[in-house]
Amino acid sequence: MGRYLGRKFFIYSLTFIFAVTINWLIPRFMPGDPIMVLISRFAGLPEATKVIHSYLTKAFQLDLPIWRQYLNFWKALLRGDLGISIYLYPKPVMEAIAEAIPYTLVVLLPAILVSWILGNGIGAIAARRRRLDSTLLPLFYILTATPYLWLGILLAWGLGVVLRAFPIAGAYGFSLQPELSLRFILDFLHHWILPFLSLCLVMLGGWAIGMRNMIIYELEANYSRYLESLGASQRLIRRYAFRNAVLPQVTGLALQLGTIVAGQVTTEVVFSYPGIGYLLLQGILNQDYFLIQGCFLFIVIGVLLANFFVDLAYVFIDPRVRYAYSGGR
Amino acid sequence: MSGGREILYFALRNNKLRVGVGFVLFFLILALVGPYIARYDPLDYVGPGYHPPSREYWLGTNTFGQDIFSQFVHGLRSSFLVGLLGGGIATLIGLLVGFFAGYMGGFVDELLMMFTNILIVIPTLALLIIIAAYLPYRGVLIQSVIIGFTAWPWTARAVRAQTLSLRAREFVDLARISAVPTWRIILYEIAPNMLSYVFMVFILQFGGAILAAVGLDFIGLGPTRGISLGLMLQYAVLWNAVHLGMWWWIVPPGLAITLIVGGLYLTNVGLDEAFNPRLREK
Amino acid sequence: MLEVRDLRVYYRTLKGHVQAVDGVSFSILPRETLGIAGESGCGKSTLANALVLLKPPMEYIGGKVFLGKDELPIADYDAMRRFRYRRISLIPQYAMDALNPTRKLGRIFRDLVMDLGIPFDGDLKRKLRERLEFVNLPQTVLRMYPFELSGGMRQRVVMVQASLLDPEVMFADEITSALDVSTQKAVVIMLQGFVREGFVGSLAFITHDLSVLYQIADRVLVMYAGKVAEILPCEKLIGGCRHPYTKLLLSSLPKVGLRHTEHPLVGIPGQPPALLSPPKGCRFRERCPEAFERCTEEPPLLEVGPGHLVACWGETGDA
Ligand SMILES: Nc1ncnc2c1ncn2[C@@H]1O[C@H](COP(=O)(O)OP(=O)(O)OP(=O)(O)O)[C@@H](O)[C@H]1O
Ligand SMILES: [Mg+2]
Numbered sequence: 001m002g003r004y005l006g007r008k009f010f011i012y013s014l015t016f017i018f019a020v021t022i023n024w025l026i027p028r029f030m031p032g033d034p035i036m037v038l039i040s041r042f043a044g045l046p047e048a049t050k051v052i053h054s055y056l057t058k059a060f061q062l063d064l065p066i067w068r069q070y071l072n073f074w075k076a077l078l079r080g081d082l083g084i085s086i087y088l089y090p091k092p093v094m095e096a097i098a099e100a101i102p103y104t105l106v107v108l109l110p111a112i113l114v115s116w117i118l119g120n121g122i123g124a125i126a127a128r129r130r131r132l133d134s135t136l137l138p139l140f141y142i143l144t145a146t147p148y149l150w151l152g153i154l155l156a157w158g159l160g161v162v163l164r165a166f167p168i169a170g171a172y173g174f175s176l177q178p179e180l181s182l183r184f185i186l187d188f189l190h191h192w193i194l195p196f197l198s199l200c201l202v203m204l205g206g207w208a209i210g211m212r213n214m215i216i217y218e219l220e221a222n223y224s225r226y227l228e229s230l231g232a233s234q235r236l237i238r239r240y241a242f243r244n245a246v247l248p249q250v251t252g253l254a255l256q257l258g259t260i261v262a263g264q265v266t267t268e269v270v271f272s273y274p275g276i277g278y279l280l281l282q283g284i285l286n287q288d289y290f291l292i293q294g295c296f297l298f299i300v301i302g303v304l305l306a307n308f309f310v311d312l313a314y315v316f317i318d319p320r321v322r323y324a325y326s327g328g329r
Numbered sequence: 330m331s332g333g334r335e336i337l338y339f340a341l342r343n344n345k346l347r348v349g350v351g352f353v354l355f356f357l358i359l360a361l362v363g364p365y366i367a368r369y370d371p372l373d374y375v376g377p378g379y380h381p382p383s384r385e386y387w388l389g390t391n392t393f394g395q396d397i398f399s400q401f402v403h404g405l406r407s408s409f410l411v412g413l414l415g416g417g418i419a420t421l422i423g424l425l426v427g428f429f430a431g432y433m434g435g436f437v438d439e440l441l442m443m444f445t446n447i448l449i450v451i452p453t454l455a456l457l458i459i460i461a462a463y464l465p466y467r468g469v470l471i472q473s474v475i476i477g478f479t480a481w482p483w484t485a486r487a488v489r490a491q492t493l494s495l496r497a498r499e500f501v502d503l504a505r506i507s508a509v510p511t512w513r514i515i516l517y518e519i520a521p522n523m524l525s526y527v528f529m530v531f532i533l534q535f536g537g538a539i540l541a542a543v544g545l546d547f548i549g550l551g552p553t554r555g556i557s558l559g560l561m562l563q564y565a566v567l568w569n570a571v572h573l574g575m576w577w578w579i580v581p582p583g584l585a586i587t588l589i590v591g592g593l594y595l596t597n598v599g600l601d602e603a604f605n606p607r608l609r610e611k
Numbered sequence: 612m613l614e615v616r617d618l619r620v621y622y623r624t625l626k627g628h629v630q631a632v633d634g635v636s637f638s639i640l641p642r643e644t645l646g647i648a649g650e651s652g653c654g655k656s657t658l659a660n661a662l663v664l665l666k667p668p669m670e671y672i673g674g675k676v677f678l679g680k681d682e683l684p685i686a687d688y689d690a691m692r693r694f695r696y697r698r699i700s701l702i703p704q705y706a707m708d709a710l711n712p713t714r715k716l717g718r719i720f721r722d723l724v725m726d727l728g729i730p731f732d733g734d735l736k737r738k739l740r741e742r743l744e745f746v747n748l749p750q751t752v753l754r755m756y757p758f759e760l761s762g763g764m765r766q767r768v769v770m771v772q773a774s775l776l777d778p779e780v781m782f783a784d785e786i787t788s789a790l791d792v793s794t795q796k797a798v799v800i801m802l803q804g805f806v807r808e809g810f811v812g813s814l815a816f817i818t819h820d821l822s823v824l825y826q827i828a829d830r831v832l833v834m835y836a837g838k839v840a841e842i843l844p845c846e847k848l849i850g851g852c853r854h855p856y857t858k859l860l861l862s863s864l865p866k867v868g869l870r871h872t873e874h875p876l877v878g879i880p881g882q883p884p885a886l887l888s889p890p891k892g893c894r895f896r897e898r899c900p901e902a903f904e905r906c907t908e909e910p911p912l913l914e915v916g917p918g919h920l921v922a923c924w925g926e927t928g929d930a
Contacts, residue, residue: 015447022456026463138348138595145536145591147543149562150583156571157579168571226709227723229664230773231695236726240711247713255449255483262454262544269548270566277548284462284549292462299455307450319713319756 004321008311012304019300023293024073082297083290087282093294096279101298103171104275107192108264111199112253118200119207120249124242126208127215137212143205148263152198152270159194166194169272195271199263203256210252214245247318254310257303265299339603346599352592356585360409363402371400371556382577389577392568397561401581404558407469408539408586411476411557415538418477420531423484430485431492432515442489448482454544461550469552472545476538484530491526495519525604529597536593543586558582612813613662613699613780614638618674620661628670629886631657633837635674636912639780644806644814646828646845648821648860650883654837655817656704659782661685663701678779696727700778700811704785706769710757716768717753720775729776742771742810746801763794767801774805779812781805787823799827821848821860830918833857836883836894839912842920853921855899893924901925 064072076082082093123140126133160168172178172188218224218241227237265277272278276295283291315322340346369375372395380390388397430441448456456479461467496519504514545551546559547566561582565571570578616636622629631654639645647655657669662685665671671686678698684690703709710719720739721731729735740750746767757765766786774781783802787795805811816827824831824845831848833840833856841854852858859879881898884890890897896906905924912922 011443011446012450014443015450018447019451022459026459141594141598142587142591145589145594146587147540147547147583149544149547150579150587153562153566153571153579153583157574157576161571161574222703222705222708223711225664226703226705226769227711228666229660229695229701229703230723231692231697232723232726236722240714240722244711244713258449258452258454261452262541265454266544266547280458281548284458289462292459296455296459300451303450303452303455320758323756323759 004315005311008308012308016300016304019297020074020077021070023297024070027289027293028069077297082294085283085288085291087286087288087291093290096291097276097294097298100274100276100279103273104264104268104277107195107199107267107273107275108260111196111203111264112260115200115203116207116249116253119204120211120246122204123208123211124215124238124245127212127219128238133212136208140205140208140212143202144209146202146205147266148198148202149266149270151202152195152267155194155198156270167191168194171274191271191273195267195273198270199260199267202263203260206256207249207252210249211245214248215241218242218244247314250310250314250317254307257306261299261303336603340600343599343603345595346603349592349595349597349599352588353596356405356589356592357409359402360405363405364399367396367399367402369396369399371395371403379573379575381575388581389575391561391564391575391578392570392573397578397581400556400561401558401585403556404561404582405585407552407555407557408542408589410469411473411542412535412539412589414470414473415476415480415542416531416535418474419480419534419538420484420527421481422477423481423530423534424488424527426481427485427488427490428492428515431489432496432519438489441485445482445485448479449486453479453541457541457545458548458550461545467550467553469555469557472542472552473538476541476545480534480537480541484534487530488523488527491523492519495522525600529600529604532593532597532600536590539586539590558586612639612641612679613815614677615662616675616677618658618661618676619672620657620665620674621670621672622657622668623670624668624887627887628672630837630889631886632661633886633889635834635837635839637832637839637842639813639815641812642806643829644803644816644827646824646831647815647817647834648819648824648831649834649840651819652883652886653834654886655819655834656784657837658834659701659784659815659817660703663691663695663699663782665691696723696773696778697776698779700773700776700781702766702769702773702781702783702786706766706784706786707762707789708757708765709769710765712757715754715756719757720753720772723772724775735775739771739775742775745804745808745810746770747797763790766790767798770798770801770805774810777810777812780815781811781813782815782817784817785819787818787820795823796826799823803827825849833860836889837886838894838922839920840895840922842918843916844918847916847919851916851919853915853919853926854923855901855925856895859898859900893922 080094082097085091085093085096088096122136126136126140156168159165167173167190171191172184173191176184176187178184215238219237221241221244224237224241227240264275265280267273268275268277269281276298280292280295282288283295374394375396376386376390376394378390378392378394380386380394382389386396386398388401391397391400426441426445430438430445453476457475460475460479461472464471504518542551542557543559543562546557547563549563551557551560551563559582562579565575565578565582615638618632618635619630620632622631633654635654635658637645647658649655661669661671662676662683665685666688676683676685678694681694683694683699710716714722724731724735739753743750743752748764748767748771752760752764752768757768760768770783770786786802787798790798802814802816806814816824818824821831825848828845830842830844832842833854835856840856841852843852843857848857849861852861856879863879879898884894884897891909892907893899893902893910896902899906903924905927908924910922910924911927912920913926915921915926
């Protein structure tokens with residue numbers, strides 16, 4: 001078990017190093033000299049000369065040898081220094097990201113959780129009933145094929161504009177300040193529902209399809225057939241199949257994370273929801289490279305952490321992994 | 330009934346396959362023919378803005394008075410192009426890496442899989458963003474290439490597993506014992522056995538590339554010139570088509586993507602059922 | 612005691628019916644071990660599975676089965692539930708992976724028994740412990756997962772599970788095939804013990820290896836291409852068998868005493884017929900050295916001695 005997690009940790013560390021390296025490499029070696037673009041963009045801002053001298057030279061240090069530049073980049077990073085945002089000048093990128101992260105998580109995590117649980121449940125039911133299966137399955141396929149952002153737009157238009165049931169932009173009303181009052185919380189939830197729904201529904205389709213296929217596969221496994229030969233009820237057979245089918249769905253969670261993150265980013269853009277995705281959009285529209293890089297790094301870190309948690313969970317729920325790496329007990 | 334005929338028999342009778350191929354073909358034909366029957370240039374300002382569908386403007390016009398039907402069919406074209414190129418490149422790289430790793434084994438395998446596993450964890454969109462953001466000029470071609478170069482890892486992993494299981498089969502051993510050159514084993518023994526599998530992988534990558542491109546376009550990293558379905562949606566949102574209730578601007582691009590990608594998925598499942606007798610029963 | 616009369620079970624496939632069990636009749640007496648032998652693909656597993664769990668793609672075509680005083684409703688999936696496991700049981704050919712990989716073995720035993728509405732109480736637990744001991748497994752296996760055991764151990768767990776409710780008949784399908792010679796011997800002795808101790812009323816032991824049958828069986832049923840070729844007491848097997856197929860099977864064994872598990876039938880030229888459209892008449896006739904014109908008709912199952920039945924025109928004296 002320790003070995004298993006150790007191995008995973010090793011891969012994730014490499015991944016992190018790889019991501020940071022890309023982050024360092026790309027602005028330096030892309031065509032079009034992005035660093036000059038960056039410097040010229042800073043030039044227009046107040047107190048720019050000071051910034052350019054104090055920060056940009058330090059950040060890029062183009063006069064130093066390459067390996068020194070790389071090393072210093074790491075040093076700055078480990079101090080939590082991701083540069084200064086142009087768009088939110090003079091806010092440090094780190095600060096901007098720290099403010100955005102809660103908004104992203106508050107939509108993302110419940111959406112993943114709810115869709116995973118509901119999707120697995122519905123998929124399991126579909127695997128049981130032919131009729132239901134043949135009507136639900138096409139629906140699930142359409143759902144997974146829907147771009148998150150388009151479902152978001154449709155929901156915003158249908159529920160937000162036509163029915164006027166929900167607000168379609170921002171995380172809370174303009175007149176409010178974040179505080180722990182009932183009024184704020186209700187307003188927050190009101191804004192939260194549509195982004196949550198569009199994320200949740202698309203994911204739901206994928207989980208349901210996965211679960212349905214896995215259950216059908218498990219029901220054809222030898223152990224299911226043998227249980228049947230010994231007269232076990234369908235209830236017991238299904239219970240076993242369900243449990244074993246859930247295991248790959250947990251791994252699926254890790255595998256799907258990339259697409260889910262993409263969905264989150266675009267959904268935030270649709271609803272102007274002030275999370276990382278929205279921040280990223282601002283960075284892109286304003287050619288704010290420090291901001292883009294910071295968002296990239298944090299997305300990677302988030303995904304790495306999530307992967308690690310999934311691995312950890314997997315060790316606890318699948319005895320095969322637990323024993324395969326502990327060499328007996 | 331021979332194997333090929335049997336597969337064809339099931340393929341033609343598979344409803345998922347029929348519906349899936351139907352959707353894809355419909356939009357493919359629209360993408361091929363559409364630009365010739367569209368009356369206007371997609372980027373020209375040809376009429377009044379905010380115009381709902383009419384005989385003059387089949388799918389209406391957008392805020393600036395551009396013809397949406399024309400944008401739509403040209404956007405379809407670039408979507409199919411991205412799917413074909415991006416999906417093709419991703420499949421090819423995945424195939425080569427996975428195949429090589431699985432066939433060589435040992436150190437090469439370890440190294441390639443390590444790299445693959447690293448890339449698998451990094452979200453494709455994030456990687457795309459960081460690369461695309463720094464490109465001063467972006468076209469559909471470059472976009473496809475970037476997508477292709479970031480989307481291959483899971484294909485490599487799957488292909489490697491397939492290769493390993495095929496390599497373990499007797500006929501490959503037999504060929505080895507009889508000192509047949511490696512390339513012949515690969516070309517005549519392994520490749521044919523993997524053909525159907527590769528084709529299905531390509532279909533999934535095709536859909537994945539289309540979806541990835543839409544995401545990129547939507548957050549402002551689309552083609553700097555020209556039009557695409559993702560760009561249409563981006564402009565629609567930026568120019569408040571949702572608030573203004575301009576459904577003719579927001580429905581067609583998304584619907585087309587959903588039906589194309591959904592059609593590709595269904596095609597994939599249908600083919601799987603046709604190729605794989607165990608899944609056939611009904 | 613089990614009695615099977617003219618049982619026909621086919622596989623329904625797209626190309627037609629595979630006649631895997633086609634008019635098979637036999638009986639197993641109480642406390643008896645019946646050996647069922649035949650080449651790969653002759654329908655042995657189909658026979659055993661059909662008697663326990665008959666479901667698509669298998670299709671019931673005809674025949675009757677009696678277990679003790681009751682008729683077994685083998686074609687009725689739900690009605691059979693009353694009989695499965697409690698009265699007729701099976702150690703499947705795939706015994707080594709017949710157990711749910713993610714449950715501890717103790718849980719697997721308990722879940723199944725309770726699912727059948729039988730209390731998993733002190734008596735049953737004691738019985739379980741005794742049986743585990745009987746097959747030389749430590750009690751600790753109950754706290755392990757199937758993948759922690761070796762294939763042979765898993766198989767013995769399945770032996771215990773299949774016989775836990777003291778069924779009247781138990782089918783053991785190819786359980787010695789994947790084992791080495793000394794383990795084969797141990798398993799055979801254990802199964803003999805199962806019958807002796809009354810864990811199972813009677814035993815049907817399926818194998819393609821006549822030399823193993825010779826050790827364990829009281830009577831032997833030789834199947835060929837979905838049909839019964841010969842049924843005879845075990846002691847008559849050597850020297851007393853009458854069907855040309857049985858003779859060939861025996862002569863293809865290298866020597867009694869020398870074991871021979873791989874390709875025991877290299878000695879018989881030709882292939883068994885495809886069961887999708889088998890030839891009319893005797894199905895062995897194309898490979899039979901003694902075949903004559905009459906063999907194009909269906910041979911009757913003749914009694915040629917006490918407990919000795921042969922399906923061969925050569926026995927009618929017309930030859
Ligand atoms: N699911 C199935 N569908 C169609 N035909 C089948 C199926 N299972 C078995 N058969 C056919 O039925 C015949 C009998 O198969 P069976 O498994 O009973 O053979 P067997 O005597 O147990 O062989 P072995 O010694 O290899 O286990 C074979 O010709 C086989 O091809
Ligand atoms: Mg068998």
